[in-house]
Amino acid sequence: MANVTITDVVKNYGSLEVLHGVSASVADGEFVVLVGPSGCGKSTLLRMIAGLESISDGEIEIGDRVVNDLEPKERDIAMVFQSYALYPHMTVRANMAFSLKLARRSKEEIDQMVNRAAEILDLSALLDRYPRQLSGGQRQRVAMGRAIVRNPAVFLFDEPLSNLDAKLRVQMRGEIKALHQRLGATMIYVTHDQMEAMTMGDRIVVMRAGVIEQMGTPLEIYDTPANSFVASFIGSPSMNLIDGIVQNRDGASVLETPDGTTWPLPANARVTAGAAVQLGIRPEHIHLDPAGLVAEPVIIEPTGADTHVQMRVGQQVLTGVFRDRPDIALGDTFHVRPDTSRAHLFDKASGQRL
């Protein structure tokens, strides 16, 4: 086990800079998730930690060692790839034993370590099969087994669940989390799925366009997003962002949208009249209230436990999540009230939280 420190890391491909001085730290035994949309640089950063990509500038430390110029094998890391990258010409056992054989461990030692990892991951019955004879979930477990046998200081996961179906993904999510708890190892996990990030990470690093937008625990990021990007990226369905200008009405600040609809602002909002802002309201913080704003349903999506409703309020299209099955039908209107005490405000120009 080891901590990982990333300091001002830059990555250039010729004249194109894809990581712009990224700094982050991962504590010993921590499970950190790098999350962001495609092309944000999260996989590149992970590959730089692994040693598969060179570091244009900055420093990466694993444990007490700067690893910038070390080969992947010298970094004491293991990586699970999105495509699993199981050697197709080797059995499960040979795949798992490959690194140990290269390290010239004794046969008894190799057998013992492979059997132990297979036991942890419930792979004992599959050891003599080839990767092509395994299901997606089993391949995923073998890929993890290959990482475990090496007993590395840091585990790196590059979108390992992307190729699985939704049900298996949820199952494997739990298995990886359980594995982390069992091994207590440092793990860095890359995903574009904010749900995976929220449910798995001790801490989340949200990235966009080669910079880190926010770092924090899942609930910190969910409850107090640093900017409108993080606010809309984390959470499903996404946070509603309503553009408008702050106005003073009867001594209270309200948001007036271009269509003339006024929205109450949080009581503690530090805004001045005339400021262009975005009001952020999570879908679950929009409540049904006969005294509220008039809303017209656009799409109604019952999920069983909840009902997701896309609605038009004035010219704004918002999403609301309501428990159970509210009495809303297309063609009718209903009334909603945003919970302003839990609303968020962002500067329109910079996107930063106010």
Add this chain to the structure above:
Amino acid sequence: MAVVERTVGTKNTVTKRRKSRLGAGEGRTAFFFLLPSLIGVTLFLVVPIIASVVLSFTNWKLLGQPQFVGFANYIRLFTADPQFWPVVRNTLFFTFEYLVLNIVISLGLAVWISSLKRGQRWFRVIFFLPTFTPGIAVAIVWMLIFAPDGFFDFIMRSLAIHIPSVLTDQNLAMQAVIVVSLWAGVGYNTVLFNAALDMVPANYLEAARIDGASAWDRFWKIRLPLISPTLFFGTVMTAITSLQVFDQIYVMTRGGPGTATATLGYSIFQKGFQNFQMGYASAIAWVMFAMIMVLTAFQFWLQRKWVHYDN
């Protein structure tokens, strides 16, 4: 129950009959569409093959009527012809040395090309050029190089290396033929193997790097097994073409000096078109066919031990 089964049975029979009637109609149409190529295959492939089998049991001398002689040609070949066994030995020697060198050199070149950061396409074209250069033209140029007092001798003299004239030396003549064959034949396998190497997913190699594999380990333990189906294809095809070698020998040595470079391919030509023993030449051709079949079957048997198919 029985009634139901009978009813179902009757229905099935009716459906089958209708299908087969439809099938017969479609079959006739298909047959007429296929007829042009079927005529071609029959005239230029099936008939010559059957004719050569038949000829191998006759004493046809190109002119006159062939007479059936039973296994006489084969008996003469295996028991009386003093040239046959040296020719078989030469053919196997050429095949073995050429095959090994071709695979090793082309694989080496393929690996080298795939390691280049730029210019891969150019090198592929350069190495592939001899493949579509006419073999006879290549052989003539090389014959002039290796001829007594030719360019090769000039170079050797300049370097003060004293070796006999290559094409007239019992041992060196075959080596010269092999060099020319390699020059002409390595490019095809190089491009083939290079394409296969480039198709190996980068993830496997990255995973191997993380697992601690050196470049050497990655080549032997990951890349080579993953391109083994292509390697197998290249080996089989090269073995087949090398057992049939003819062009280079015809131009450069005419099988000489003595019978030092006479191979089965050249022997067929010699017996058939110089000595006009078409029946005897056909018998040699079928022996060559049998050798190719045996070697290919052996390679297919051997592939189970070293070729890895993903599916």
